[in-house]
Amino acid sequence: MEITHVHAREVLDSRGNPTVEADITLSGQHHGRAISPSGASTGEKEATELRDADPKRYQGKGVQKAVSNVNNQMRRRLVGQLFDTQAQLDEALIALDGTPNKSALGANGILAVSIAFAKAQAAARQVPLYRQLADRSHYTLPVPCMNVINGGRHADNTVDFQEFMIAPHNADSFANAIRMGEEVFHTLKSLLKGKGYVTAVGDEGGFAPDLKANDEAVELILEAISQAGYRPGTDISLCLDPATSELYEAGTNGAPGLYRFFKSTKKTMTSQELNGLWESWVSQYPIVLLEDGMGENDWAGWHQHTAALGSKIELVGDDIFCTNPLILQQGIDQHIANSVLIKLNQIGTVTETLRTMELAYANNYGCFVSHRSGETEDTTIADLTVALNAGHLKTGSGCRSERVSKFNQLLRIEEELGSAGKFAGLKAFKNQ
Ligand SMILES: O=C(O)[C@@H](CO)OP(=O)(O)O
Numbered sequence: 001m002e003i004t005h006v007h008a009r010e011v012l013d014s015r016g017n018p019t020v021e022a023d024i025t026l027s028g029q030h031h032g033r034a035i036s037p038s039g040a041s042t043g044e045k046e047a048t049e050l051r052d053a054d055p056k057r058y059q060g061k062g063v064q065k066a067v068s069n070v071n072n073q074m075r076r077r078l079v080g081q082l083f084d085t086q087a088q089l090d091e092a093l094i095a096l097d098g099t100p101n102k103s104a105l106g107a108n109g110i111l112a113v114s115i116a117f118a119k120a121q122a123a124a125r126q127v128p129l130y131r132q133l134a135d136r137s138h139y140t141l142p143v144p145c146m147n148v149i150n151g152g153r154h155a156d157n158t159v160d161f162q163e164f165m166i167a168p169h170n171a172d173s174f175a176n177a178i179r180m181g182e183e184v185f186h187t188l189k190s191l192l193k194g195k196g197y198v199t200a201v202g203d204e205g206g207f208a209p210d211l212k213a214n215d216e217a218v219e220l221i222l223e224a225i226s227q228a229g230y231r232p233g234t235d236i237s238l239c240l241d242p243a244t245s246e247l248y249e250a251g252t253n254g255a256p257g258l259y260r261f262f263k264s265t266k267k268t269m270t271s272q273e274l275n276g277l278w279e280s281w282v283s284q285y286p287i288v289l290l291e292d293g294m295g296e297n298d299w300a301g302w303h304q305h306t307a308a309l310g311s312k313i314e315l316v317g318d319d320i321f322c323t324n325p326l327i328l329q330q331g332i333d334q335h336i337a338n339s340v341l342i343k344l345n346q347i348g349t350v351t352e353t354l355r356t357m358e359l360a361y362a363n364n365y366g367c368f369v370s371h372r373s374g375e376t377e378d379t380t381i382a383d384l385t386v387a388l389n390a391g392h393l394k395t396g397s398g399c400r401s402e403r404v405s406k407f408n409q410l411l412r413i414e415e416e417l418g419s420a421g422k423f424a425g426l427k428a429f430k431n432q
């Protein structure tokens, strides 16, 4: 189909920072619109998010250059051309950029165009986006992993670890899983209030209290699950993303690196000690998934970590893989983790994201689809999760619209699919 219109503009994300929105029209009548999200605890090998240097606009965080690259180079290359498939479009964008990490044109602009094209194609074919991404007779509705306590770089509190999530898996539908999760979320609010903690929320919608210790977050969540009338581990389990790359300090002169608890005690731990902490938490608590339990530059630590826990729970690599098929392949070869976090803007096109997911599945790795801490009303990840039967996703929790919009899209998809959709349940998680 012929691309007849390409246009980008600067819009805002959930932190009030600018990001890129792109519009695409096919054959003068089929429209697609998409917005790129933005991370705070980013992996070093992510595709480049182009930000303007001008300190007078948005403290140097503007995206005018990325927008202009869409409205000039990309528009010139695309308008008037025929693209039949997503891969053809994305290959053209990758070639036009010409760098391995999309630093010339910016992955924020490229991704918005790539997703907008997928949506325009879906509109042209009159199918929902998930069906445009993968046409199947049956689809899986994911377990929503809801981030109910925020810490790390996502909140100004005393908690070092970034994300404490609940996974309501013992449900017969996505709608019931969301209801269970939200009931726990509200119970947790009362519990925190009762204990004198603030109930303000962090970037991803979870509460951000000043707790006395990191494990207090887990204890409080378990209490909230029980108080809400559910059984921890049987009905609702826990998932964690401590985002330990943010804690990691590389060693100098050949000394091993250390993890520093930068917000609470300022104490340090070796990889071995941190791995020991995870082993004890996994034996003590109903944890089914642990993301970035080791830092992106600590492959030796990751190796140990996978040997210790890789046959017990799901170990997800986020910063270490950056949704990049080449890096994931290295991880697979070295037996690192058993699952990969999927963030479209870490790699920059729909086609490369799908390639990473296919590589993961071919090697018996899981795919955990994810939002970014800077999000928008764009709900593409909801459709992506369903399209690829990923079985679980994380997209924050229940009180911020940029997170809830994904839940609402999944509720619509579940309704639309009827008996062609099935809730994933506990088996969505590796080793469960
Ligand atoms: O670390 C993560 O997994 C993400 C999303 O939760 O955070 P950010 O978008 O800040 O990288």
Ligand SMILES: [Mg+2]
Binding pocket: 241, 243, 291, 292, 318, 319, 341
């Ligand atoms: Mg992460």
